[in-house]
Amino acid sequence: MTSSTANSSPRPREPGTVLVTGASRGLGRMLAKLYAGEGWRVLACARQEQPAAADCMLPYRLDVNDAASIETLGTMLEGTAIDIVINNAAVRGDTGGLASLRTDDFMEVMRINVLAPLLIAQALKPNLVAGRRKLLVNISSRAGSLAEGTLDDDDGDYAYRCSKAALNMATVKLAQDFRRDGVAVISLHPGWVRTDMGGPDAVVDIEQSARGLKNLIDTTTMADTGSFRAYDGKTISW
Structure with a gap:
């Protein structure tokens, strides 16, 4: 294990390899394009394999709702060093509140938003350990913050809120488990972004959010592991 001083120093920012889930549209696609534009090798994962948008963008088929698909991805990438893994793929689910909550919808949201990132972390941990970043x-x-999630937002999406709260706990646990291998783990809030999920009334432009997130990602060190921050750099309370 490296010393705490080395762990907290700035990490290399030269182009490397980044894997992005949910890279076929929205925020994931924008993040993939930004990294590809800087010469990174981008492993762009989505349910439907997309044509490469740049020479350095490599499409991979991945259905995060299918554990076998995640396992297959891990097998395909065995021996490949990956500097950054971005668990972006997510769904919102029902927004009608308690009255319209249904078991199948709730469980699907939890599988995609919580279990899938954990399975991806499990499958790709060796790749991350082999990477530089x-x-x-x-x-x-x-919306998953117990302290802040409902301060100015009373939407009734139980499944989404519960899933993001659980994902935050997964971040804290993974940060503890991966620390010994020098792998940092963070949660990021993209803001209310104008995407298919966020809708047309959202207040944050997708490129503004993606660039803010990328800046945080690019400057993260082991000193930040286990943290929860917004795209504009503000710390979010758990």
Whole structure:
């Protein structure tokens, strides 16, 4: 294990390899494009394999709702060093509140938003340990904050809120488990972004959010592991 001084020093920012889930559209696609634009090798994962948007963007088929698909991805990438893994793929589920909560919908949201990032962390841990940056990023949401999640937002999406709260706990646990291998793990809040999920009334432009997230990702060190921050750099309370 490296010393605490080395662990907290700035990490290399030269182009490396980044894997992004949910890379076919929205925030994931924008993050993939930003990294590809800087010469990174981008492993762009999505349910439907997309044509490469740049020479350094490599499409991979991944259904995060299918544990076998995640296992297959891990097998395909065996021996490949990955500097950054961004768990971005997510669904919102029902927004009608308690009255419209249904078991199948709730469990699907939990599988995609919580279990899948954990399975991806499990499958790709050797790849991260072999990388230079050694960073696992969970795209979470302030909606999952017990302290702040309902301060100015009373939408009735139980499944989404519960899933992001659980993902935040997964971040804390993974940060503890991965520390010994020098891998940092963080949760990031992208803001209310104008995407298919966020809708047209959202207040944050997708590129603004992606660039803010990328800046945080690019400057994260082991000193930040286990933290929860917004795209603009503000700390979010758990």
